[in-house]
Amino acid sequence: MxxxxxxxxxxxxxxxxxxxxxxxxxxxxxxxxxxxxxxxxxxxxxxxxxxxxxxxxxxxxxxxxxxxxxxxxxxILEPVVGAFARLQSDLLPLVRFGDLDVQFVEPPATGRALPGEVAHAARAIVRSSVLALADRSEARRVRIQWDCDGLNLLIGIRDDGAGELSAHDDSIRPIVERVTALDGAIAVSSTPGWGSSVDIRLPLDPPAEPEPLPEFSQLSMRERDVLRLLALGARNAEIAEELLISVNTVKFHVSNLLRKVGARNRAELIATSR
CATH class of the missing domain: 1.20.5 (Single alpha-helices involved in coiled-coils or other helix-helix interfaces)
Structure with missing residues (x-):
């Protein structure tokens, strides 16, 4: 900023x-x-x-x-440099009293401000990653780098350990799940004898809501309910029982769905909805 x-x-x-x-x-x-x-x-x-x-x-x-x-x-928005400074403060006890040498590569001061949720999550993810690396006694040095490409926060973490870390390790799996929950991406790579790298991308903006397909935009709420149950393989009688309506009403909604979507039969209607 x-x-x-x-x-x-x-x-x-x-x-x-x-x-x-x-x-x-x-x-x-x-x-x-x-x-x-x-x-x-x-x-x-x-x-x-x-x-x-x-x-x-x-x-x-x-x-x-x-x-x-x-x-x-x-x-609340956090300037990327300020968010990184808070991360350094969070890791200060580990740097001061631990055996791990933590090196920080600060992001550019002109980087885009981070949404508060992203900044908080990024710090928690980095802390968890560093602690996971610290548990491996062979790692003596960890390098942490943040950058911002305008759309994503880019996080790089590298250690000098044995190079045996993978995304399937128990210590890394919770981090992978948290990054995935934020619509981000994570890559873990290792070189035996040279160390491991964790590269993370966190989007700064929430994913855009998908626009409804034109053929479904005019459907009523009840028609959407009927179509959902049709896609699950329910028969007319089962749909009627689930929605507390008559079988004739179900047939009426199915007829309207075929007309609005432009499908020739129920099979095409179900295929179009998927």
């Missing part, structure tokens, strides 16, 4: 909204902590009652915090 983007009204509004949310979080945390202290110090409650009430209050606060945090992630 360049200076013109940061000075735009939209960016200033994002900064103001973020500052407001942070202030609200601080107020909520203060209220929660004050409530917990009051419960634990109350002379009218025995230890067991105070503990149970404190647990209930903390659980309720955590649920509320997670809900607000999820909403904030989807609405």
């Amino acid at each position: 360049d200076l013109t983007e940061l000075s735009s009204p939209v960016s200033r509004q994002h900064v103001a909204d973020h500052a407001r949310i942070v202030a609200e979080h601080a107020d909520r945390h203060a209220i929660t902590l004050e409530s917990l202290l009051a419960l634990l110090r109350s002379p009218r409650l025995d230890d067991r009652a105070a503990r149970n009430m404190a647990i209930e209050a903390a659980t309720s606060a955590l649920i509320g915090l997670r809900a607000v945090t999820d909403q904030e992630r989807s609405s």
Whole structure:
């Protein structure tokens, strides 16, 4: 994000909204902590009652915090450099106290700002990947690189281990599932004796909703229900029972479907719907 983007009204509004949310979080945390202290110090409650009430209050606060945090992630943009700096901060204990030498290659400062959900997920994915590599004692050095091509966040992670890592390893499988859930792509490659590489692509924009086919755009909701059951192989009587309508009504909907879709028979209708 360049200076013109940061000075735009939209960016200033994002900064103001973020500052407001942070202030609200601080107020909520203060209220929660004050409530917990009051419960634990109350002379009218025995230890067991105070503990149970404190647990209930903390659980309720955590649920509320997670809900607000999820909403904030989807609405706040993070400059790519700032998101990467937060990643470095997250990995600081591992760098400082661990045996693994973690090297960071920062993204260009002009890279596109990341949606909050993507930035959060990217940091979690990198942390999990680095920890998976750290569990392999033969790895002594890990290199982490971020880049942005305008449409995707590109993540590269490489170690100097034995080169035996694969996408099927138990430690990598959860990472693959998370990347896939974000409509991203991941590739794991290894060279025996030289190390392993994990390359990840995370799209910055949600996938476009597929446009309905022209022949299905005019279907009513009930006709769509009938067509769905037809595609599953249901007969007229079974469709009628599922939708709580008469068999004659099912035949009427099938006739309309054939006409609207331009199919000559039920087989063509079902084939067209797939």
